Amino acid sequence: MSAEAIQAFKNLESQDFRILQVIEAAMTKHEYVPKEVIVKYSKFTMEEATFRLEKLHKLRLISQTKQPYLGYTLNYAGYDCLVINAFVKAGILEAFGKPLGVGKEADVYDALTPSGERIAIKFHRLGRISFRQTRRKRNWTREDVNWLLRSRKAAEKEYEALMLVYPKGVAVPKPISQNRHAIAMNAIEGAELAQYHEIPNPRRVLLEILGNIRKAYLKAGVIHADLSEYNIILKPDTHILIIDWPQYVTKEHPNAQQLLKRDIENIIAYFKRKHLLEVKTEEALAYVTGKGRKPPT
Numbered sequence: 001m002s003a004e005a006i007q008a009f010k011n012l013e014s015q016d017f018r019i020l021q022v023i024e025a026a027m028t029k030h031e032y033v034p035k036e037v038i039v040k041y042s043k044f045t046m047e048e049a050t051f052r053l054e055k056l057h058k059l060r061l062i063s064q065t066k067q068p069y070l071g072y073t074l075n076y077a078g079y080d081c082l083v084i085n086a087f088v089k090a091g092i093l094e095a096f097g098k099p100l101g102v103g104k105e106a107d108v109y110d111a112l113t114p115s116g117e118r119i120a121i122k123f124h125r126l127g128r129i130s131f132r133q134t135r136r137k138r139n140w141t142r143e144d145v146n147w148l149l150r151s152r153k154a155a156e157k158e159y160e161a162l163m164l165v166y167p168k169g170v171a172v173p174k175p176i177s178q179n180r181h182a183i184a185m186n187a188i189e190g191a192e193l194a195q196y197h198e199i200p201n202p203r204r205v206l207l208e209i210l211g212n213i214r215k216a217y218l219k220a221g222v223i224h225a226d227l228s229e230y231n232i233i234l235k236p237d238t239h240i241l242i243i244d245w246p247q248y249v250t251k252e253h254p255n256a257q258q259l260l261k262r263d264i265e266n267i268i269a270y271f272k273r274k275h276l277l278e279v280k281t282e283e284a285l286a287y288v289t290g291k292g293r294k295p296p297t
Contacts, residue, residue, distance in 0.1 A: 004059070004060050004061070004077040005061075005076075005077040005078075005080035005081050005084065006084075006096060007059075008059040008060070008061055008077060008081060009081050009084050009085070011059065012059075012081060012085075015044070015048070015052055016052055016055065016056060017081075017082070017085055018042050018044075018052075019038060019042055019044075019049065019052045019053060019056060020056065020061065020062070020074065020078050020081065020082055021082065022037075022038050022041045022042045023038060023062060023072055023073065023074050023078075024074055024079070024082060024148070025041070026038070026041065027073060027074060027146060027148060027149075028146075028149070030071065030073075031073060031146065032063075032064075032065045032069075032071030032072060032073045033071055033072055033073065034069050034070070034071045035049070035053070035069075035070045035071065035072070038053065038072065053072060056072075056078065057072070059077075060075060060077055061074070061075055061077050061078035061081055062074055062075060062078050063075055074148060076123075076125065076127075079148055079151075079180060079181060080123060080182075082180060083123070083179050083180050083181065083182040086179040086180070087121070087177065087179060087182075087184060090177065090179075091113075091114055092113060092119075092176060092177050092184050093111055093112075093113065093114075093119075093121070093184070094111075094112045094113055094114045094116075095111065095112045096109050096110070096111050096112075096121075097109065097110030097111060097112065097118075098110050100120060100188060104125075104127075105124065105125055105126060105154070106122055106123060106124050106125055106244075107122070107123045107125060108120055108121070108122045108123075108188065109121050109122075109123075110187070111184075118187040119176060119184055119185065119186060119187055120173060120184075120185050120186065120187055120188045121182055121183070121184050121185075122155075122158075122182060122183045122185065123151075123181055123182045124151040124152070124154040124155045124158070124181045124182070124183075124246070125151060125181070126147055126150040126151045126154055127147060148180075148181065151180075151181035152180050152181045154181070154246040155178055155180065155181045155182055155183050155246070156178060157245075157246045157247075157248065158183060158244070158245045158246040158248075159175055159178035159183050160248075161222060161245035161246070161248040162174075162175035162183070162185065162245060163175055164220045164221075164222050165215075165216045165220045165222050165245075168215060168216070168219035168220045169215060169219070170212050170215050170216045170219075170220065170242065171208075171212050171239065171240050171241050171242055172241060172242050172243065172245070173185035173186045173187075173188055173241060173243065174186040188233060188241060188243065189233075189235050189236055190233045190234050190235035190236055190241070191233065191234065192229065192230050192231070192232065192233060192234075193205075193229040193230075193232045193233075193234055193240075193270070194228075194229040194230050194270075196234060198275075199234060199238070199275070200238055201238070202271060202274075202275035202277055203277060204238075205234065205238065205240065206267070206268075206271045206275075206277060206279065207295050208239065208240055209232060209240055209242075209267055210264070210267070210284055210287060210288060210295060210296070211295065212240065212242055213227070213260075213263060213264065213267075213288050214287060214288040214289075214290070216242075217251065217260065217288055217289060217290075218289075218290050221250050221251040221252075222248055222249075222250060222251075223248060223249050223250070223251070223253070223256055223259050223260045223263065224242065224245060224247070224248055224263050225247045225248055225249050225259040225262075225263065226244065226247040226263075227242070227263035227266055227267060228266045228267070228270065229266075229267075229270045229274075230244075231243050231244035232267075260285070260288065260289070261281070261285060264281060264284050264285055264288060265281055268281055268284060279296045280296060283296035283297075284296045
């Protein structure tokens with residue numbers, strides 16, 4: 001979520017949100033929404049619509065084109081403002097804190113609820129830059145879906161995964177709500193495994209990760225499908241959280257076993273490289289799929 005969105009949000013009125021929503025809805029048909037379409041569906045006078053569009057453009061929440069017609073499209077900051085508004089109205093969000101992580105495909109922010117509880121809000125950002133890569137990695141993206149809808153789809157899919165695995169006791173942030181390209185979830189404490197030079201008792205941490213992969217697979221029928229040291233959080237109490245689930249697949253997926261094996265191989269390779277731990281992939285796989293009762297030694 002951009003600083004622009006936070007600053008702009010304070011200056012927005014209900015009429016501004018109306019214009020943003022009209023542009024959002026019409027972007028399924030137009031890359032740039034013609035001004036007359038915005039006027040028609042906002043039900044504002046031409047003067048009112050022009051005033052609002054100029055204001056939103058100045059705040060950098062929308063982009064404008066003059067060729068071949070006058071049209072507007074949402075920027076990420078504009079899309080962020082729609083999410084912030086929805087979460088505030090739903091009584092989920094009161095204020096933002098510091099960024100927890102700004103990545104290629106998502107930004108995660110510390111936030112507070114109206115009752116003062118700490119939560120995290122994750123904004124998916126499948127930018128234009130990663131289009132080809134996105135299509136290659138995620139089978140649900142179609143050529144004709146614009147970048148906002150792609151990001152929304154990623155958030156929906158991740159929220160879906162969290163709702164499947166969290167009730168089964170898998171170590172993931174508790175999902176609270178999802179709106180457009182954003183997810184509200186319980187606060188995330190700690191840092192990615194990849195950021196630690198050393199960790200206490202790496203074998204215990206590895207076994208805890210495998211135990212959670214097993215739980216997701218056996219109890220929820222879910223495979224992460226993109227697991228690495230970059231999306232496992234080591235909390236201050238040295239327990240783990242598994243994050244970033246938009247690529248999850250179910251057991252029924254044609255490549256399920258291949259993806260599960262890759263997840264396990266990634267984790268085992270990391271612990272071997274970084275913590276000199278030797279674990280056989282076959283043993284780990286047997287344990288995770290329930291064919292072997294005991295964790296690998």
